[in-house]
Amino acid sequence: MNASVLASLAKPQYVALGLVLLINWLLFPNFFDIRIQDGRLFGSIIDVFNRGAPVAILAVGMTAVIATKGVDLSVGAVMAVAGAAAATLVQAGHPLGVVLAAALGIGLLCGLWNGFLVAVLDLQPIIATLILMVAGRGIAQLITEGFIVTFTDPALIFVGTGSVLGLPMPVIIALVLTVAATLVMRRTALGLFIEAIGVNRSASSYAGLRSKLLLIGVYAFCGLCASIAGLIAAADIRGADANNAGLWLELDAILAVVVGGTSLLGGRFSIPLSVLGAIIIQAMNTGILVSGFPPEFNLIVKAGVIILILVVQSPLATRLWGFFSSESRNKAEKRS
Amino acid sequence: MHQTLPVLSAEAISKSFLAHRVLDDVGIALMPGEVHALLGENGAGKSTLIKILTGAYKPDAGIIRIEGVEVTPHDTKHAQQLGIGTVYQEVNLLPNMTVAENLFIGRQPLRFGFVDRRRMERAAREMLARYDLAIDVSAELGAYSVAVQQIVAIARAVDISGKVLILDEPTASLDRHEVQILFEVIRGLRARGMAIVFITHFLDQVFDLADRVTVLRNGRLVGSKPLAGLGRMELVTMMLGKALEHESSMRIATDRPAGDVLASFKGYGLRRKVGEFDLDIHKGEVVGVAGLLGSGRTEMARLMFGIDRADQGQALVDGKPVNIGQARDAVALGFGFCPEDRKTDGIVGDLTVRENIMLALQARRGWAKPLSLREQRALADKFVKALDIRAASIEMPVKLLSGGNQQKVILARWLATEPRFLILDEPTRGIDVGAHAEIIRMINRLCEEGLALCVISSELDEIVAYSSRVVVLRDRQMVGQLRGAEITPARIMETIAAEPEGIPS
Numbered sequence: 001m002n003a004s005v006l007a008s009l010a011k012p013q014y015v016a017l018g019l020v021l022l023i024n025w026l027l028f029p030n031f032f033d034i035r036i037q038d039g040r041l042f043g044s045i046i047d048v049f050n051r052g053a054p055v056a057i058l059a060v061g062m063t064a065v066i067a068t069k070g071v072d073l074s075v076g077a078v079m080a081v082a083g084a085a086a087a088t089l090v091q092a093g094h095p096l097g098v099v100l101a102a103a104l105g106i107g108l109l110c111g112l113w114n115g116f117l118v119a120v121l122d123l124q125p126i127i128a129t130l131i132l133m134v135a136g137r138g139i140a141q142l143i144t145e146g147f148i149v150t151f152t153d154p155a156l157i158f159v160g161t162g163s164v165l166g167l168p169m170p171v172i173i174a175l176v177l178t179v180a181a182t183l184v185m186r187r188t189a190l191g192l193f194i195e196a197i198g199v200n201r202s203a204s205s206y207a208g209l210r211s212k213l214l215l216i217g218v219y220a221f222c223g224l225c226a227s228i229a230g231l232i233a234a235a236d237i238r239g240a241d242a243n244n245a246g247l248w249l250e251l252d253a254i255l256a257v258v259v260g261g262t263s264l265l266g267g268r269f270s271i272p273l274s275v276l277g278a279i280i281i282q283a284m285n286t287g288i289l290v291s292g293f294p295p296e297f298n299l300i301v302k303a304g305v306i307i308l309i310l311v312v313q314s315p316l317a318t319r320l321w322g323f324f325s326s327e328s329r330n331k332a333e334k335r336s
Numbered sequence: 337m338h339q340t341l342p343v344l345s346a347e348a349i350s351k352s353f354l355a356h357r358v359l360d361d362v363g364i365a366l367m368p369g370e371v372h373a374l375l376g377e378n379g380a381g382k383s384t385l386i387k388i389l390t391g392a393y394k395p396d397a398g399i400i401r402i403e404g405v406e407v408t409p410h411d412t413k414h415a416q417q418l419g420i421g422t423v424y425q426e427v428n429l430l431p432n433m434t435v436a437e438n439l440f441i442g443r444q445p446l447r448f449g450f451v452d453r454r455r456m457e458r459a460a461r462e463m464l465a466r467y468d469l470a471i472d473v474s475a476e477l478g479a480y481s482v483a484v485q486q487i488v489a490i491a492r493a494v495d496i497s498g499k500v501l502i503l504d505e506p507t508a509s510l511d512r513h514e515v516q517i518l519f520e521v522i523r524g525l526r527a528r529g530m531a532i533v534f535i536t537h538f539l540d541q542v543f544d545l546a547d548r549v550t551v552l553r554n555g556r557l558v559g560s561k562p563l564a565g566l567g568r569m570e571l572v573t574m575m576l577g578k579a580l581e582h583e584s585s586m587r588i589a590t591d592r593p594a595g596d597v598l599a600s601f602k603g604y605g606l607r608r609k610v611g612e613f614d615l616d617i618h619k620g621e622v623v624g625v626a627g628l629l630g631s632g633r634t635e636m637a638r639l640m641f642g643i644d645r646a647d648q649g650q651a652l653v654d655g656k657p658v659n660i661g662q663a664r665d666a667v668a669l670g671f672g673f674c675p676e677d678r679k680t681d682g683i684v685g686d687l688t689v690r691e692n693i694m695l696a697l698q699a700r701r702g703w704a705k706p707l708s709l710r711e712q713r714a715l716a717d718k719f720v721k722a723l724d725i726r727a728a729s730i731e732m733p734v735k736l737l738s739g740g741n742q743q744k745v746i747l748a749r750w751l752a753t754e755p756r757f758l759i760l761d762e763p764t765r766g767i768d769v770g771a772h773a774e775i776i777r778m779i780n781r782l783c784e785e786g787l788a789l790c791v792i793s794s795e796l797d798e799i800v801a802y803s804s805r806v807v808v809l810r811d812r813q814m815v816g817q818l819r820g821a822e823i824t825p826a827r828i829m830e831t832i833a834a835e836p837e838g839i840p841s
Contacts, residue, residue, distance in 0.1 A: 187706065189702075189703045189704075189705075189706040192687075192691060193699070195686075195687060196684045196687060196691075196695060199684045199685055199687060200680070200684045200685060203680070203681050203683060203684050204695070204699075205643075205663055206641075206643065206673060206675060206682070207695045207696040207749065208663055208664045208666075208667035210664060267686045268686060
């Protein structure tokens with residue numbers, strides 16, 4: 001038992017997060033300072049969680065999609081569509097419930113569309129979701145009629161900037177979503193089914209799984225996550241920017257999932273580790289900002305981390321890693 | 337025999353991959369104006385021989401002669417220049433280019449450095465006219481049927497090479513009418529003095545078209561004979577190579593009383609895949625399915641399990657009509673299917689042995705009613721013990737197991753669903769001898785427990801050993817059923833080889 005706890009602590013994601021935080025602390029000794037102001041927590045580390053929440057939420061949905069051997073490039077655009085819909089509706093005076101339901105419903109619809117293209121028409125996921133990645137911004141612009149729609153509705157703004165029990169709303173939403181998604185995946189057989197179709201869709205169908213329905217459901221879930229992230233992003237800036245909301249965030253989300261150890265080849269996945277991946281990425285961003293380095297470094301450092309992660313996940317590294325870890329796992333199993 | 341020199345002859349060809357000898361002292365001689373059928377089951381060495389003749393592989397030993405002159409084809413292009421052209425089963429042309437472009441790709445007629453499209457299309461029309469094919473050569477090739485694409489591929493190969501044409505299973509995806517059109521083309525080429533190698537799994541087509549047949553088995557030459565005077569039985573025996581004196585003594589499935597009818601398929605079929613068949617499956621019986629490769633055995637199994645949807649006929653289970661449109665429907669009816677291709681359709685490689693075993697059961701229960709980890713482990717442990725699955729742990733990825741153990745895991749997956757009807761497609765292929773015997777014992781045991789089984793196998797001995805009834809397929813048609821004392825390797829082979837009755841050739 002002790003051995004397996006130790007082994008799980010040695011996961012590269014934990015090591016990476018520890019390293020990034022350590023470097024941040026060395027560069028900026030006040031990094032871990034937390035203060036309470038107006039009944040809520042402030043500080044760099046809180047900022048990491050707060051800023052990282054949208055990508056973390058995207059990563060939750062993206063994890064499921066990537067586990068099926070797919071990818072969803074449209075999540076950034078779906079964020080923009082959901083944000084645009086929410087801003088426009090709230091400006092038109094609709095109550096918050098309608099606004100939220102509409103924004104989330106649109107995200108769900110976008111996901112269903114992607115799922116239809118992938119599962120029923122058998123398009124390659126990268127192409128299928130590229131369609132909505134491009135068209136989504138157009139749809140968002142149509143909704144906002146080309147303007148940046150700003151709003152002042154306090155309830156909607158609260159979604160992006162409010163706090164409960166001292167914690168920022170985005171963090172709470174991301175946390176609840178992560179826990180809920182993880183429970184649904186692991187307490188039911190859904191997670192296993194997703195992994196099975198990701199590893200071998202044909203064999204899964206032979207075994208009686210509804211692979212088409214599952215695929216559609218997974219993309220729909222990803223769209224839903226994207227619309228939640230879109231709501232937060234819009235509420236944060238108190239407006240919907242069809243051109244820039246969620247721009248390039250699909251790549252951050254994919255990166256977070258890959259950093260979290262889910263292979264782009266599908267199969268085994270872990271939602272909590274993907275969320276951790278999102279936090280690692282945000283910790284790097286924040287660290288570079290607060291340490292006074294020019295933000296241009298950000299992209300270079302990110303690229304460096306991608307390379308490192310890919311090397312660690314490469315077949316050669318896996319073989320070496322598998323050799324050592326299977327030894328220790330065998331021993332651990334015998335003991336338990 | 338002939339005084340004429342063979343167009344192409346290969347003598348004493350040997351080829352090994354690593355330590356595995358795939359061709360051992362094999363020879364073939366092609367006469368001008370001859371259709372030469374090259375036969376053999378999977379792994380007999382046909383494709384290796386073809387690849388050596390076309391320069392794709394280098395032989396370890398042996399001589400290739402073209403019109404008496406020794407040659408060594410370096411690659412396929414060189415072989416084409418020497419006069420050897422090949423058309424593969426999967427037409428390797430470019431469906432998104434026009435017919436004319438396909439015919440002249442890489443050697444388009446030029447005018448001022450540009451492709452002279454008009455001249456190219458005129459030449460293409462002339463070339464195809466020789467095959468009585470009048471089609472729009474400026475249309476995309478992909479718009480035409482596979483048969484037309486085959487003829488275009490043949491026209492191209494003949495135009496480039498001109499002496500020897502190798503056709504690798506050209507009829508595999510053609511219907512009966514299209515086959516006749518293709519055969520006319522081949523006969524025309526024969527009349528023009530070409531030597532044609534024809535690889536197929538359809539015996540009727542061999543007798544319909546070929547002049548001479550060469551049979552390979554396990555990398556060795558069984559024989560090369562003129563077809564005139566050769567009996568079907570003799571040919572099947574050459575291919576399968578089973579001694580005919582096997583008798584019913586080796587049967588372990590004798591006197592097994594058949595139970596009630598569990599499922600029956602009436603006039604079931606799918607165009608271009610399996611001709612309509614009638615089949616009743618009784619409780620507690622093993623229906624063996626025999627036939628040569630490509631005779632429609634796997635297609636029949638896929639149809640019964642709903643992987644493919646039948647376009648004619650009706651299926652009844654417990655006397656009630658049922659719709660089996662997808663695997664899920666079949667699973668719900670209590671069917672199970674161990675597919676022939678374990679890797680692509682069977683195992684879920686990265687998942688553990690435990691997960692692979694519980695997958696079908698969990699799929700039937702639905703995602704919302706998960707088996708607890710304890711139930712899963714109990715299930716996996718039970719089957720690992722019952723089927724003697726050799727795995728270091730039930731938590732290891734199933735892809736690390738040997739072929740025989742993987743097969744047992746898939747069997748366990750279905751047994752966990754407590755099925756009523758189990759279809760096994762080549763359950764013993766590619767697994768070692770020990771596991772082989774175990775699987776056969778298991779088939780018998782399951783049957784005694786009242787399960788209905790349908791087992792497809794190329795191993796006649798095996799089929800004879802466990803079948804209560806044997807269904808024989810030939811050329812995608814069910815051509816016979818054998819029962820009781822009729823079930824011997826000899827009778828099965830006779831049925832496979834029997835003259836087709838009433839089919840115009």
